[in-house]
Amino acid sequence: MQLETYISDLLYRYDCVIVPNFGAFLTHRVSAKIHETTHSFYPPKKALSFNEQLQTNDGLLANYIAEIEKVPYSVAVEKISKQVKSIKSYLIGGETIALNAIGDLILNAEGQINFEPSHHINYLTDAFGLSQFTSTTVSRETHKAAVENIEEVIPLTITPEKRNSNTKRPYLKYAAIALIALTIGGFTASHYYVNQIENHNQLAQEEANQQLEAKVQEATFVIDNPLPAATLTVEKPSGNYHIVAGAFRVEANSNKKVEQLRGLGYKARKIGVNRYGLHEVVYSSHTGRLDALNALKTVKRNHNRDAWLLVKALD
Structure with a gap:
């Protein structure tokens, strides 16, 4: 039985997979990030860790194995127990246990299990299809320097327009005055018209509200023998x-x-x-x-x- 295969399958769906009498593999979400030095973009992922203190059997792993291998629950528990004993014997012997797609396990000097997670698998299903990529460096100083060099070679100057004082067009002045007067008059008329429409709408709304209130006050509902109110509290069991x-x-x-x-x-x-x-x-x-x-x-x-x-x- 390849225990790491079943653990890996469950890590896609659960944040905690407990291996009875051994420890628990935990995941937590890590947001996407950018490495400022290498300009590398990393998608969001589930970071993997190991907690040796969580060893109580919660039934998740055993039930999954029983379902996949079509065996009774007790048989699945026994299979897990044998696999755990084998792993512990190798760890005590100083060997490193490599769990495919999960990480490496090894005993430290204090007799505790150190875990080095694998970075090749992303257990976050929301990030499926996303991978790391590196962007080329975007430099703006080069273009700025090139523009400055062009300005030094070809200076830009603004020359004010010169008008001939001998040419007189008085009719343009009067036409401009007439145009301004028409614009002001049109704006004033438009503003007055808009105000009239708003006042009309407000009066119509108030009249409609008064009629509606009068009809509501005229309506009465009489129930000779009202039924007593009954309150039923039904708690429906739920949960997986x-x-x-x-x-x-x-x-x-x-x-x-x-x-x-x-x-x-x-x-x-x-x-x-x-x-x-x-x-x-x-x-x-x-x-x-x-x-x-x-x-x-x-x-x-x-x-x-x-x-x-x-x-x-x-x-």
């Missing part, structure tokens, strides 16, 4: 993260289990029949992964140590 209590071959037993858990205060329900023909019963369903993990810890501590987390989208 389910705390599994058990799976039963006989449906009557699953119904009995739901009633028993509800009597203990859990929001228990049935979520359907799995591919093995078993009726699955859950303590509760959650929309957030963190809420589901906290609820799973509470159930394990207070009621059932064998409860586990199922990630499944319901119809």
